[in-house]
Amino acid sequence: MRYRTIGTDPRTRREVSVLALGAMLFGSVTDEKTSFAVLDRxxxxxxxxxxxxxxxAFWVDAGQGGQSEELLGRWRRSRGVGDEIVIATKLGARPLAPGTSYVDNPEGLSAKVIRESAERSRERLGVAKLDLLYAHIEDHKIPLQETVEGFAALVAEGTVGLLGVSNHAAWxxxxxxxxxxxxxxxxxxxxxxxxxxxRPRTDVPDDLFPDGSLxxxxxxxxxYLRAETGLTLVAYSPLLKGAYTHPDRLPADFDHPGTxxxxxxxxxxxxxxxxxxxQVVLAWQIGGELPIIPLAGVSSVAQLEENLAAVDLELTAEQRTRLDAAH
Known part of the structure; x- marks a missing residue:
């Protein structure tokens, strides 16, 4: 395995593997035995x-989520896992009531929610400190200042290490x-x-973000990532949910002449x-100019093995040039 440093403060930065494992469906669609086997491998x-x-995964049973964190907590306890494993979680997009979603009824990013949701995540995961905590989606109802201060308070208290942001406009x-x-x-x-x-089109809505491809x-x-050298991009859906091997799964916003x-x-x-x-897609991300860590979810050990092999795949400069230039 190879590793990359995330964060700049010596007190909170971590060395993490260049391939991250997505646990989104663990404990719901992916059963516990399979999830544990994937995590162990x-x-x-x-x-x-x-x-x-x-x-x-709140959408699986029309609930509020929490299954993935709960499974990771059980796995940690059963394996005696400590802080050598970096677990990142997110808040802000949990539905406030069963049967609703982050679109119409999200918990949001108020200081109160940040504190209470982070506490519940720590309980489910069975950790004293969240290694990395993300603001999952935008909250236009709460002033950014309140959100910033809410996250910073948890870092000051030592219950959160690094801070991250997902699915927000760059500005x-x-x-x-x-x-x-x-x-x-x-x-x-x-x-x-x-x-x-x-690359998707950005001038049309996609399934996840109906207001645009944020x-x-x-x-x-x-x-922005290129200019701000202390930042790292964790790239979710690097394999487009299997679309590279199953073209029928390609999202509509990728249907354009460049594909x-x-x-x-x-x-x-x-x-x-x-x-x-x-493997080429993952290797292209891992070894590129920008600090990118692909985040790939799997539903079997076999899929994980294929992804792991990409860590050692070295692309030549000429191959990278061709991959970058194609349009």
Whole structure:
């Protein structure tokens, strides 16, 4: 396994594996036995960066989520896992009542919610401190100052380490970080957005964000990442939920003239390296110019093994140039 540092403060920064494991469906769609087997193999291979959220997976049973965090808590206790494993979680998008969703009834990002939701996540995970806590979605009803101060208070108390942000417009990320810096408070250091080799259109709504593709790491966010060298991008859905091997799963916002050209280059490089297209996508992210950590969820140990092999896949400079240039 290879590792990357996230965070800049010596008191909170962590060394994490360059491939993160998504636990979104653990404890719900993916049963406990399989989930434990995947987690065990990931750790055995040197992986130490696991991602979840307080609202995973509310849509499975029309509930409020929490199944993933609860399963990770049971796994930690049964395996004697300590702080050598970095578990990241999120808050802000948990439905306030069963049968609702983050679209119409989210918990939001008030100081009260941040404190209470973080406490519940710590209880479910069975940890004294959350290694990395994200603001999951935007909350336009609460002043950014309140959100910034709410997160910073938990860091000051020692119940949260690093702070992250997901699915926010780049200008709101910068505004929040500027507010934190001006007040001498810790700010967001890890960004979590959808990012893959194929690029979506950003001028049409997608399924997850009907008001626009805020969830995707578009050119503005990648430019921001390039300029702010202390930031790291954790790229969710790097394999587009299996769309590289099952084209019928490709989301509608990827249906545009640039997609076939980028797919063609991916397949060329896969043939040249003897790797799968999925492995090429992950290796392209891991070894690129920008600090990107792919976050891949799996439903079997076999899928995990394929992803793990991408960590050691070295692409040539010429192959990277072709992959970058295709459009």
């Amino acid at each position: 990931y750790v055995e291979a040197g992986g130490n960066f696991i991602d979840t959220s307080d609202n995973y 709101r990320v910068e505004r929040a970080r500027a507010l934190a810096a001006a007040a001498g408070l810790p700010g967001y250091e890890v960004l979590q957005y959808a990012h893959s080799h194929l 969830g995707h790491a578009g050119p503005d966010l990648l430019s 076939p050209a980028r797919l063609a280059v991916l397949r060329e490089v896969a043939r040249e390296t003897g790797a799968s297209v999925n």
